[in-house]
Amino acid sequence: MPNDLRRPSRTFTIRQLCLEFKCTPRALRFYEDKGLLAPARDGMNRVYSYKDRARLQLILRGKRVGLALAEIGEILDLYEVDDGGAQQAAKSLRKFRERILALExxxxxxxxxxxxxxxxxxxxxxxxxxxxxxxxxxxxxxxxxxxxxxxxxxxxxxx
Structure with missing residues (x-):
């Protein structure tokens, strides 16, 4: 994807993300400990990228529908694969169908x-x-x- 189509390099503080997504700093640090988020550091402060924000959004959506953090991590890890998101979509589809069946x-x-x-x-x-x-x-x-x-x-x- 050409760079001019990518999101700007805006950053977010832990406070901004907590306010936007109505979660606690403790939750964000927990997701970081689990390897789901990897914010940069500016001294002692965490600096979240647009990518971190998008990952947090997916984490919270996954939790809302009852996916385990390990399952969410598997899906997020596939984001890095350079196939236009096909593997991530296929894995998500399978997990979502499994979750639908469990909820039914x-x-x-x-x-x-x-x-x-x-x-x-x-x-x-x-x-x-x-x-x-x-x-x-x-x-x-x-x-x-x-x-x-x-x-x-x-x-x-x-x-």
Missing amino acids: NQKLDIDKAIKELKLGVEAMEKRLTETRPDLLPRAADYDQMLRHRLDGVEHSEAK
């Missing part, structure tokens, strides 16, 4: 667990209706309170 299996397990829990709830509600109906309103109140808490967690994670 987890989803089936979760769906089964939800079904079993709902059956259990129905059985307990029926039993309470027959034996201690005075306890049912408390169960409904608890259910409402729990749903409210979970909604708050979902909203705070989305931020």
Whole structure:
């Protein structure tokens, strides 16, 4: 690729990357220890290149979809191979398909667990209706309170 088409030689501080990607300096140092990032040094300060920034973006995406750091490292290492990214794309494709399959299996397990829990709830509600109906309103109140808490967690994670 001709040099004029490459990204500029802009650099980033650890603080800039942490703010941009909402991660901690500790996380960046951890990825450096694992060999996933290799920032330059200016005295005691880490200096991240545009390439380091792109690698961090890929690391965080890989983690978000559940790839292990070793798998992410394998994919990142293929970036250096001079084949236009073909090997990296092929490896990524295989890893992504494996991850999709694993997540689909987890989803089936979760769906089964939800079904079993709902059956259990129905059985307990029926039993309470027959034996201690005075306890049912408390169960409904608890259910409402729990749903409210979970909604708050979902909203705070989305931020």
